[in-house]
Amino acid sequence: MNRRGVLAAAEAVFDAERALRRAADTVDALGDVAASSLRVLDEAATDTFYAHQEERRDFYLESAGEHLARLRNRSGVMNELGEDLTRHLTTASNAIEQAGHEISRSTDTNDHDNEIQALKTQIDVLGEVVSLARPVAEQITRHAQHAAESATATDALMLLDSRVHDTGKEMNRADEGVSVMRSVIEHAQSRAHTSAALAGSLTYAASHPTPPDAETHRPGQSGIAI
Numbered sequence: 001m002n003r004r005g006v007l008a009a010a011e012a013v014f015d016a017e018r019a020l021r022r023a024a025d026t027v028d029a030l031g032d033v034a035a036s037s038l039r040v041l042d043e044a045a046t047d048t049f050y051a052h053q054e055e056r057r058d059f060y061l062e063s064a065g066e067h068l069a070r071l072r073n074r075s076g077v078m079n080e081l082g083e084d085l086t087r088h089l090t091t092a093s094n095a096i097e098q099a100g101h102e103i104s105r106s107t108d109t110n111d112h113d114n115e116i117q118a119l120k121t122q123i124d125v126l127g128e129v130v131s132l133a134r135p136v137a138e139q140i141t142r143h144a145q146h147a148a149e150s151a152t153a154t155d156a157l158m159l160l161d162s163r164v165h166d167t168g169k170e171m172n173r174a175d176e177g178v179s180v181m182r183s184v185i186e187h188a189q190s191r192a193h194t195s196a197a198l199a200g201s202l203t204y205a206a207s208h209p210t211p212p213d214a215e216t217h218r219p220g221q222s223g224i225a226i
Helices: 003-051 057-106 114-150 157-207
Strands: none
Touching: 003 057, 003 114, 003 157, 057 114, 057 157, 114 157
């Protein structure tokens, strides 16, 4: 494998690792917003329950409407974070594809170096893991959008019950998606870390080639075999 190919592949692996780190941070933010949304959802459900009673009905209807408005805002934030997550995963996927291309293009068919073969394997698996993550990110975004659409305030009690229920269903699905995504990203980061370590080792080896063995001459010897 030539030095230029090693360096290009390594740089692509490092790019993928950075993108996955940003994706992990985004998943953490999504988890925080989802947890907050579920707490607000509980408050909305409680107010909706009490709104069915005659006493202070208007107060509870108004309060439930305010909670739904907060849920719409949080759903919008989740939607934006979901789009950010998809962008980071796309960046990682493109970098992984580039790394694989550089290795395949620059490696001789007879090259059986263990580190190169190990890096090939890690990159292939990493690409598969990231490809699984992208549909999950899209699902999170879709459920967040549906939650925002459902969280519309209304004075009609039966309609309010339905909207709180539908918003809760979509938000719970989004939260489940975040949990799945966290697991997938952790797996991807582990693979990316291993790939980066291998790429770093190969980069060092390519930048510091071992000099050919030179014959050592002792003082007073001509160096000619007798």
